[in-house]
Amino acid sequence: MPAASPSVFMDPNLVARYAEGPRRNVPGYDGLLPMVRILLAERVPPDGRVLVVGAGGGLELEDMARAHPGWRFDGVDPSAPMLDLAIRRLGTMAERVALHEGYVQDAPTGPFDGAACLLTCHFVPQSERLPMAREIHRRLRPGAPLVVAHLSVEDGNGERALWMSRYAAFLVASGVGEVQAAAARSKIEKELAVLAPAQDEAILREAGFGRVQLFYAGFAFRGWMAYA
Numbered sequence: 732m733p734a735a736s737p738s739v740f741m742d743p744n745l746v747a748r749y750a751e752g753p754r755r756n757v758p759g760y761d762g763l764l765p766m767v768r769i770l771l772a773e774r775v776p777p778d779g780r781v782l783v784v785g786a787g788g789g790l791e792l793e794d795m796a797r798a799h800p801g802w803r804f805d806g807v808d809p810s811a812p813m814l815d816l817a818i819r820r821l822g823t824m825a826e827r828v829a830l831h832e833g834y835v836q837d838a839p840t841g842p843f844d845g846a847a848c849l850l851t852c853h854f855v856p857q858s859e860r861l862p863m864a865r866e867i868h869r870r871l872r873p874g875a876p877l878v879v880a881h882l883s884v885e886d887g888n889g890e891r892a893l894w895m896s897r898y899a900a901f902l903v904a905s906g907v908g909e910v911q912a913a914a915a916r917s918k919i920e921k922e923l924a925v926l927a928p929a930q931d932e933a934i935l936r937e938a939g940f941g942r943v944q945l946f947y948a949g950f951a952f953r954g955w956m957a958y959a
Contacts, residue, residue, distance in 0.1 A: 758949030764794040771845040777801040779844035785851030787813025789820035796824040804828045807838040841870040853882040864938030871959035880954030882925045898951040
């Protein structure tokens with residue numbers, strides 16, 4: 732639910748409707764999930780261990796756990812209601828998942844064979860983004876893949892306003908009312924830490940990741956793969 736503020740993820744009523752959000756708000760979301768696990772599977776072994784940062788809701792956990800029955804997961808999220816939702820979504824697959832309430836520094840030290848962080852970074856203040864990336868990096872085996880995707884929009888020369896306008900238009904095309912779509916756009920612009928793609932890539936490199944490559948772009952969203 733990218734247009735939400737972090738406090739939304741503590742509201743039980745809104746949490747219960749969380750699964751509706753990504754598919755409605757994120758262009759190509761149903762294609763993004765399999766792309767993420769395909770990229771991870773290039774290096775994560777059949778019995779590998781994967782770290783999921785921002786695991787609340789359980790959508791990506793469910794997708795990866797179903798496709799890779801030998802993988803084990805550690806998921807971390809600051810919202811207890813969202814972690815509860817993930818447990819319910821996973822069903823019997825929850826036996827292979829350890830969930831931790833908190834932030835990435837509260838996750839086990841690993842080492843992990845891969846990591847994913849989807850639709851999460853734009854909720855993290857800019858000053859905390861590099862420390863967060865470093866915490867992920869130090870939990871990964873050398874050469875392990877990281878896949879990230881979040882809001883990331885060019886700045887300058889009117890580019891940001893144009894792409895945010897397109898994002899709002901996509902919401903309307905997905906069935907959101909024009910007033911609500913405009914409010915969602917305004918909320919993102921006022922409350923979320925949306926960086927330019929070059930800034931996002933620089934953070935990954937400064938945190939120690941190499942071979943940073945763009946694999947996904949959907950209007951105001953970008954996704955990268957990188958290696959520890």
